[in-house]
Amino acid sequence: MRRVDWDFVPEAVVVGNGEFPVSALPLRMLDTASFTVCCDGAADRYLASGRVPDRIVGDGDSLSVENQKRYASIIRYNPDQETNDQTKAVNYLMEKGFRRIAIVGATGRREDHTLGNISLLMEYMRMGAEVRMYTDYGFFVPMKGDCRFFCRKGVQVSIFAFGTQGLRGEGLAYPLRDFTNWWQGTLNEATGEEFVIRGEGEYLVFINMPSVS
Structure with missing residues (x-):
């Protein structure tokens, strides 16, 4: 029988383009992460918070021109229009060997995007990821x-x-x-x-x- 503990130590964190987290738990994930990937639209707010991600991943359509130039060395463009930026970020991490992944900032702002981002957790589990999505109120975990x-x-x-x-x-x-x-x-x-x-x-x-x- 699989077990889910209260504490979760991810190998990497994905920052989505929803509401930037304000509560202690998702912020703790950000501040203790050993490797952080921002979806490109989330990078502007993440950088504005005084943090710098290890990578920025996405199709490049929502990152400011200024930050595209300033952080060009850590941007990994993926033009695939069949996946969203959250999935591009998860795919990037899994290709690099990361499996325990936390996602923050993936809810809010757009209800349709929120539902899509949450439902994608099932896909990531099928891909072999041990993934959780943290909000300001708790966390989602896909199981089988x-x-x-x-x-x-x-x-x-x-x-x-x-x-x-x-x-x-x-x-x-x-x-x-x-x-x-x-x-x-x-x-x-x-x-x-x-x-x-x-x-x-x-x-x-x-x-x-x-x-x-």
């Missing part, structure tokens, strides 16, 4: 099969099924079943310091942590 989660008692948990069969849980306030719509698995709660999700197939879990510091 039986998994044990270690958390804090009382945290809210939402489960989004992607065709999962035989879905059931232990240590949650409300029972799981084979959901037919995303909303049906939202707003559950951990009754202790761990819970288990069982099922055949893939699912996405969001653990809400608004007060984490």
